[in-house]
Amino acid sequence: MKIEKIEEARVILSNPGSRHCYFAWPTIARLKNGRIAVAASGFRLAHVCPFGKAVMSVSEDEGGHYSAPMSIIDTVLDDRDAGLCAFGESGLVLTSFNNTLRFQRSVAKEEDHYRHAYLDMITEGEEKEALGTTFRISHDHGVTFGPLHHAPISSPHGPLELPDGRLYWMGRRYDGHSKRPEGQDYLAGYDLNPENGEMTYAGRIPPLPGNAAHLLPCEPHTILLPTGRMICHIRVQSGKMAAKKIFTIYQSESDDLGRTWSVPHQILSDLGGSPAHLIRHSSGVLISVYGYREAPYGVKAMFSRDDGQTWDTDYDLYVNGISSDLGYPATVELSDGSLLTVFYARPQGKENTVIMQTKWRILE
Secondary structure (H helix, E strand, O other): OEEEEEEEEEEEEOOOOOOOOEEEEEEEEEOOOOOEEEEEEEEEOOOOOOOOEEEEEEEOOOOOOOOOOEEEEOOOOOOOOOEEEEEOOOEEEEEEEOOOHHHHHHHOOOOOHHHHHHHHHOOHHHHHHHOOEEEEEEOOOOOOOOOOEEEOEEOOOOOEEOOOOOEEEEEEEOOOOOOOOOOOOOEEEEEEOOOOOOEEEEEEEOOOOHHHOOOEEEEEEEEEOOOOOEEEEEEEEOOOOOOOOOEEEEEEEEOOOOOEOOOOEEOOOOOOOOOEEEEEOOOOOEEEEEEEOOOOOEEEEEEEOOOOOOOEEEEEEEEOOOOOOOEEEEEEEOOOOOEEEEEEEOOOOOOOOEEEEEEEEEEO
């Protein structure tokens, strides 16, 4: 496989001149009216920050220009990764999640009175109302959104639309607390009713096998193939105190629309990168893009011509060379068959991270 860059990476979402200038964790999706939407967490101070909002920008010319970022989810807490799922004739789901006040206080430096003053204003009731995974639903292509809903799982890029109109969401169980739940399936799939926001348990991904059982699986992304098979790419990593560092991708498959899943198996090297976002190109090639946080840092792609049975890996879409605080790429196919990938990074000359994009194509 060969790839060709059409447009070098450039900034598309940022907030220059403000201390609230950290943007991260984007998702891109084509809306049912043909426009392209990019969602991210923005207007932050840093990686963990109580001022984060889930924002969205829209392009009417396939990524040439974007609207100013609009705030879609803005709770009193740290609204983070923003996912998107277009559905039906005009529907759109935007997802996010946040952290506890206790965690945010533990990260803020003692002398950071600006953050602490804000955190001290939030009541226990406000925290309880906002905490966890959140989402809002639009029925007019993202012009307006309904009330805030909560979900029992979290994933960076949100749900998947199935052929029968249902939305399927695979994520890690998350209620606002980051600890692995005892006695529960950690990666679980749910059916989401877009009319009322209700979620129904559908199935689970089995635990990691053998020597990988102690590793942390999280941040899955799922795609449905024309054959009816679903493929899920899972971020898998070691703990901070582990003797050996792991930061990679495992894959699991389902042949019954997410009710049962195969035991995950590793598809990248131990430090190959993560998390992933999957799409199927009109040529039939599966594409998974992922962040790479070892020097020189960047965003990579891998390809499969056999519906995910084998992968051709480690194609560079963007090389940063500055900071490992980057990644979470997501891709859409443009009308001419080329590809548009968004991600976050701290490029040269920037003090904080921004949302960037690059356009490229597959060369047969």
